[in-house]
Structures are given as structure tokens and as C-alpha cells.
Amino acid sequence: MKSPARLLLAATCTVALLSSPGAAWGTNKPKAEKTKPVDCAKVKCIALTFDDGPGKYADKLLDTLKKTNSKATFFLEGQYVKSRKAFAKRMAVEGHELGNHSYTHPHLRDLSEEKIREELTRTQDIVKQATGKTPTLLRPPYGELDYRVQAIAKEMNLPIVLWNGGSRDWATKNEKAIYDEVLKNAKRDGVILMHDWVEQTVKVMPKLIAALQKQGYHVVSVSSLRGANKLEAGSIYPVGSEKDDLAAETPDSPDAPEAASPEDGL
Numbered sequence: 001m002k003s004p005a006r007l008l009l010a011a012t013c014t015v016a017l018l019s020s021p022g023a024a025w026g027t028n029k030p031k032a033e034k035t036k037p038v039d040c041a042k043v044k045c046i047a048l049t050f051d052d053g054p055g056k057y058a059d060k061l062l063d064t065l066k067k068t069n070s071k072a073t074f075f076l077e078g079q080y081v082k083s084r085k086a087f088a089k090r091m092a093v094e095g096h097e098l099g100n101h102s103y104t105h106p107h108l109r110d111l112s113e114e115k116i117r118e119e120l121t122r123t124q125d126i127v128k129q130a131t132g133k134t135p136t137l138l139r140p141p142y143g144e145l146d147y148r149v150q151a152i153a154k155e156m157n158l159p160i161v162l163w164n165g166g167s168r169d170w171a172t173k174n175e176k177a178i179y180d181e182v183l184k185n186a187k188r189d190g191v192i193l194m195h196d197w198v199e200q201t202v203k204v205m206p207k208l209i210a211a212l213q214k215q216g217y218h219v220v221s222v223s224s225l226r227g228a229n230k231l232e233a234g235s236i237y238p239v240g241s242e243k244d245d246l247a248a249e250t251p252d253s254p255d256a257p258e259a260a261s262p263e264d265g266l
């Protein structure tokens with residue numbers, strides 16, 4: 001038990017600390033934010049988006065994003081959020097944008113409305129539970145849509161985000177090919193599709209972001225792009241991306257990411 005004298009000393013120290021000039025935070029101007037929001041109306045921006053995660057290599061990718069002062073958008077698959085909660089949490093804490101990519105990666109067009117709703121709602125719920133944040137965007141698996149998916153997205157207050165630049169990372173699994181493909185498809189306010197379960201994508205990322213930055217790009221979340229900050233629920237972004245050949249740019253199989261094992265249960 002503390003003696004009265006020790007308690008008095010502790011109280012005195014606290015008062016001294018509070019009244020020292022260094023502690024007078026209230027009168028000092030707050031320090032400038034380390035990362036100022038990027039204004040994509042003024043500077044060249046690009047959004048890197050990662051589907052099907054949190055993937056096995058998400059941690060390493062997050063390290064790179066942090067080091068390069070970049071923000072990404074993650075379209076999360078509910079079943080992997082469940083098995084890699086800590087990765088999802090870290091994405092949210094470090095200011096990345098979270099989107100819904102269904103729970104089990106089905107072809108939504110083949111499902112009943114009830115099942116579509118279930119896939120999306122379960123994912124909203126598990127992401128909220130793991131990160132404290134509810135996804136604000138939807139990317140349906142394979143980029144496949146129909147009027148029912150759009151209506152349900154609207155009902156759930158989710159704008160739909162597709163992409164206008166692929167990386168074919170899941171197909172080539174080759175660092176140089178991924179690097180070349182992304183740089184070929186890079187354009188101002190472009191939305192690039194990648195996967196954080198592809199090891200080569202995560203490995204090439206420091207080099208790729210350095211090349212993009214050298215070309216003047218700021219790597220930002222989708223909603224920071226020009227014209228994307230107030231997307232309407234159920235609407236499709238980027239404009240013109242709702243084409244039928246998108247599925248060719250995404251992995252065929254939902255089980256492409258290695259099945260989450262108990263050891264991955266972070």
C-alpha cells in the first residue's frame with residue numbers, strides 16, 4: 001500500500017508536470033498532420049485496389065504502403081476477414097479504405113436475392129466486428145453485376161467500384177510482368193486491380209510504388225480520386241467500367257487464395 005507521503009509526492013509531480021511550459025498543449029498550435037490529405041483535383045492520383053483479402057501477405061504489403069506514405073483500398077472477402085482479423089484491423093487503423101467483396105466469392109448473378117443479401121451482409125458484419133468500421137464500397141466477385149446486385153447495393157448504401165486497369169497478377173505471378181502491366185495501365189485517377197494473396201504482387205510493390213511516384217502519382221484510396229468522394233449508392237465507378245469482359249481479369253476460382261489455416265488465424 002502506498003504511504004500518504006508517497007501519494008502526496010506523486011500528486012505534486014503531476015501538478016508540476018501539468019504546469020510545466022512543455023505541457024501547455026492547449027496554447028500551442030497543434031502539430032501539422034504527418035500525412036496531409038491529397039487533393040486529387042490538384043495532383044495526379046491513382047488507386048491501387050486489392051481483392052480477396054486479407055491475403056496471406058497483407059502484413060508485408062501494409063509495411064510497404066506505410067513506408068511509401070500510400071493508401072490503398074481493400075475489397076475484403078468475409079471468410080478471410082474471419083481468419084485474419086488482425087490484418088483487417090491493421091488496414092483500418094492505418095487509414096486504408098475497406099470494401100465488401102462478398103463472403104465466399106460466388107458468382108452473385110447465379111444467386112437468389114436472398115443469398116446475395118446474405119453474402120454482402122455477413123461481410124459487412126464481420127468487417128465491422130474485426131475493424132470497428134463498416135465497408136463503404138462494394139466490388140462484386142469477378143466484377144459481375146446485374147440489376148438485382150445493383151438494387152441490393154443501393155439498399156445497403158454501397159457504391160459499386162470496378163476497375164479500369166488490371167495487373168493480371170493472379171495469372172502471371174511474375175514480378176516483372178505485374179510491374180510492366182500496372183505501369184502500362186496506369187493513368188490519372190485510374191483504378192488498378194491487384195491481389196494481396198499473390199506473393200509477387202506484394203514483393204514488387206516497393207519498386208512499383210517508387211516508379212509510380214517517380215511519374216508523379218500519389219497512391220490514394222478510391223474515394224480520394226477526382227469525382228469519387230461522393231459516389232451514389234448502387235452507382236458504378238469508374239464510369240465506363242461496367243463491361244462484360246471484366247471477369248477475364250480476375251481469378252477463376254474463389255479458392256485461389258490459400259485456404260486459411262488455423263495458424264493463419266490472426
Ligand SMILES: [Zn+2]
Nearest residue numbers: 051052141142
Ligand atoms: Zn475476387
